[in-house]
Amino acid sequence: MCPNKEILSAFFDGEISNSASKKIEAHVDHCPKCREQIKQWERISSLLQPVRTEMDQEKVNQSWSLLLQRIKEKDEGTQKRAAVKPVPFYQWLAIGGTHNFF
Numbered sequence: 001m002c003p004n005k006e007i008l009s010a011f012f013d014g015e016i017s018n019s020a021s022k023k024i025e026a027h028v029d030h031c032p033k034c035r036e037q038i039k040q041w042e043r044i045s046s047l048l049q050p051v052r053t054e055m056d057q058e059k060v061n062q063s064w065s066l067l068l069q070r071i072k073e074k075d076e077g078t079q080k081r082a083a084v085k086p087v088p089f090y091q092w093l094a095i096g097g098t099h100n101f102f
């Protein structure tokens, strides 16, 4: 009989006692259905793996403060740019820019 999905996923996550895990392992060895389920989870977790391993805590903190810094710089940049914002085209038309231009 197959272990239910909760037990199987606990086994996959290594959250199950050693002796129980041995039993499930033996079952999975002989059960294509459960093996397929485990394989599916392995595929999913292997997709997630590079993200998990790259993001050790220090790097996360670093990139987080870097991100905050960038956001701050961007904000300041936007404010600066806003201060020297060129006159919008329609306003330029209204103040007679076209006359000088043509």
Ligand SMILES: [Zn+2]
Pocket: 001, 002, 003, 027, 028, 031, 032, 033, 034, 035
């Ligand atoms: Zn099974």
